[in-house]
Amino acid sequence: MTRQTRRSEGSSMPRSVDVARLAGVSQKTVSRVFNDEPYVSADVRRRVLDAAEQLGYRRNNAARALASGRTRSIGVVTLGTALYGPASLLMGIERAARDTGYALRVVNTMEGDPAGIAGAVESLLEQGVDGIVISEPIDEGEISVPVDVPVLSCGAPPAFSAPRVMTTGADSILLARVATEHLLDLGHATVHHLAGPQRWYSARDRLEGWRAALAAHAGDEPPVVEGDWSAASGYAAGRELAVDGSVTAVFAANDDMAIGLIRALADAGRRVPDDVSVVGFDDVPVAPYVTPPLTTVRQPFDAVAREGLKLLVQVIEQPHLDPSPASAPPVELVVRASTAPPPSRTIPGRGRRTTSRSDRDTHGPATPDGPRPTDH
Amino acid sequence: MTRQTRRSEGSSMPRSVDVARLAGVSQKTVSRVFNDEPYVSADVRRRVLDAAEQLGYRRNNAARALASGRTRSIGVVTLGTALYGPASLLMGIERAARDTGYALRVVNTMEGDPAGIAGAVESLLEQGVDGIVISEPIDEGEISVPVDVPVLSCGAPPAFSAPRVMTTGADSILLARVATEHLLDLGHATVHHLAGPQRWYSARDRLEGWRAALAAHAGDEPPVVEGDWSAASGYAAGRELAVDGSVTAVFAANDDMAIGLIRALADAGRRVPDDVSVVGFDDVPVAPYVTPPLTTVRQPFDAVAREGLKLLVQVIEQPHLDPSPASAPPVELVVRASTAPPPSRTIPGRGRRTTSRSDRDTHGPATPDGPRPTDH
DNA sequence: CATCAATATGACTGCGTAGACATGACTGCG
DNA sequence: CGCAGTCATGTCTACGCAGTCATATTGATG
Numbered sequence A, B: 001m002t003r004q005t006r007r008s009e010g011s012s013m014p015r016s017v018d019v020a021r022l023a024g025v026s027q028k029t030v031s032r033v034f035n036d037e038p039y040v041s042a043d044v045r046r047r048v049l050d051a052a053e054q055l056g057y058r059r060n061n062a063a064r065a066l067a068s069g070r071t072r073s074i075g076v077v078t079l080g081t082a083l084y085g086p087a088s089l090l091m092g093i094e095r096a097a098r099d100t101g102y103a104l105r106v107v108n109t110m111e112g113d114p115a116g117i118a119g120a121v122e123s124l125l126e127q128g129v130d131g132i133v134i135s136e137p138i139d140e141g142e143i144s145v146p147v148d149v150p151v152l153s154c155g156a157p158p159a160f161s162a163p164r165v166m167t168t169g170a171d172s173i174l175l176a177r178v179a180t181e182h183l184l185d186l187g188h189a190t191v192h193h194l195a196g197p198q199r200w201y202s203a204r205d206r207l208e209g210w211r212a213a214l215a216a217h218a219g220d221e222p223p224v225v226e227g228d229w230s231a232a233s234g235y236a237a238g239r240e241l242a243v244d245g246s247v248t249a250v251f252a253a254n255d256d257m258a259i260g261l262i263r264a265l266a267d268a269g270r271r272v273p274d275d276v277s278v279v280g281f282d283d284v285p286v287a288p289y290v291t292p293p294l295t296t297v298r299q300p301f302d303a304v305a306r307e308g309l310k311l312l313v314q315v316i317e318q319p320h321l322d323p324s325p326a327s328a329p330p331v332e333l334v335v336r337a338s339t340a341p342p343p344s345r346t347i348p349g350r351g352r353r354t355t356s357r358s359d360r361d362t363h364g365p366a367t368p369d370g371p372r373p374t375d376h
Numbered sequence C: 001c002a003t004c005a006a007t008a009t010g011a012c013t014g015c016g017t018a019g020a021c022a023t024g025a026c027t028g029c030g
Numbered sequence D: 001c002g003c004a005g006t007c008a009t010g011t012c013t014a015c016g017c018a019g020t021c022a023t024a025t026t027g028a029t030g
Helices: A016-023 A027-034 A042-055 A061-068 A084-099 A116-127 A172-185 A201-216 A231-243 A255-267 A301-317 B016-023 B027-034 B042-055 B061-068 B084-099 B116-127 B172-185 B201-216 B231-243 B255-267 B301-317
Strands: A073-078 A103-108 A131-134 A151-154 A165-168 A192-195 A249-252 A277-282 A295-298 A332-334 B073-079 B103-109 B131-134 B151-154 B165-168 B192-195 B249-252 B277-282 B295-298 B332-334
Touching (some): A016 A027, A084 A301, A103 A116, A103 B084, A172 A201, A172 A277, A172 A295, A231 A255, B073 B116, B084 B103, B131 B301, B172 B201, B172 B249, B172 B295, B172 B332, B192 B201, B192 B231, B192 B255, B249 B255, B255 B277
Parallel strands (some): A151 A165, A277 A295
Antiparallel strands (some): A295 A332
């Protein structure tokens, strides 16, 4: 039994030579046809395609990669979670990658894994990828892996040394600031922050945006409560915050925590938004349907993924050109029913249901999404 | 300038020959060391590893695949959504794949994409994978792609002809049945069903389980309302169901729709669970924190992924052996506050907060998860 | 001490493709 | 009509690794 019998059933896959033989051309010509190279006559192209069809020919990617030095694939490092944010980003990246003709290889890096991102990157490099996307970067100190492909980091500073590192992502700082300012504009004296785990850059950005908003409004900065993105941690934080009567507004670093928070407040007898206003972050699909419908800022995952991949692919394919900076996606505050003016000092013509904010950036409309549930 | 300058910076990656030269051994021996082949002396192994370390050597996966005929990677076909179910399954698959030493290649198939699953599979085969996982199969008729690798279908019948097709997945039918029977056991005369899109096999399974439960209890079968998994569609369905005063219990095919449904009922003035009981499906992380905390059945994504991949890898690596059937993961009903006995006929010693059901399969405990919010 | 098996290593080669270059057919133009 | 330029195709080969088989070294055994 020779080596031919490696694929199943002994009927080894047809190769380009087989197609060539059937079409009466050389192997190289078959290669030309499949790579859309110029200088192939219409007649030959047709014969080749017919022959390939007939044999069920499929290019061997391993051989292509070996011969050309390019794998036409992009590696993605994700956190191993089904969190809405990371999951949405991953899906956006897949779509964008496919649009540009690249395949996707995915590696998780469980949070807390000591090997961490470095190990994930290492594994992608060994698999062979033309570029790497760090989907949700977390701080793990310097990454010491020698990387020889361009790297796209979604929302983090270039945390390690590679020849070509880019960053992309929504302006989380701005988004957080808009969310916080929405509450301040409603008349709240200050805004508490239920932060995400500070190992995540995205969590830090949100903290920073919140700080900036408070600073701009000369508000004092209450202590930060830190969660782990989960609704459960939001609930735990909510129990702490509920006992503090001075809390009238909270900006949660994601919607899940906001939902947990709201429940804790409700369980403690504090009404939302009458006693406490809550703003989330992400605009998860259920946000309009929880009780009360959640005011939040929308993350433009799809746009971010698309822009970022465009950048990455450009750097992969034209290493010389300076990468054109991605246009910042629009900032979108979605006002629903979880925010209201503070209870004590009643403001006439209550500020609810407005998108009044205007910043240094464009804001999308506060779109009523889907069948908009009535307030109550 | 020769071809060597393909990788960036002209400093082409070291190859196994380079390592061999430095270690004073043959290229083949380097290969042996990295593949953990027997018959390598400890001394040589050490020298090789040192040399590799020093040069920053990394195996070239394309060449390995070409030479060995195996890519050591598994392709996953997912729907292009950030839905909790598919996303969780994908993460579970990644974890499981890495545990078995396989890399992951991911392709989306946008729902409604005419090319659909067939195209996704085709693309994976061209990339070269040793096995394929169809993560959330939907019905697209016969898939006519010739597939020569084993295929694992999560929860669907073998919908196309490949030499080796397996299925895995939780027993959705049973889960749906347990959910429905929970409502029937509470005393509801019948249970309505808010179904998922029927192109999805998982949606069909849940419908079937619901049917089975009704049939077993001699309940009549009310008309089915179909959603698209989204909370928005749940809301729309809820508006329909709210006008029908006879509706006292609804089994929603996933938690998101259940959340939308509950909101629509609330907006229509029907209280949950006092007037209408609602059971979801999945046990999404926010389920304990929405209003009211959602009774639901938990999908054991991680266990399903792990079992399924074990099966797939076994078939890949030992094509001869009969695949050992996966053990069915436990069925877990999580009773929270969205279900209660029907309003009219009050049943003494209300059946809430029990996991009384016992079926042909083991049930996990109705674990109080995380900081359990109090009922109200 | 010769013989054989187990161990350790190397030489050679093919995997299927695309890159470099050669070659032949044809075109247009002075 | 001859020569340069374009087009269309072919030949040869490297890509980097693992498979196959040969060979050298050991130790044990009768």
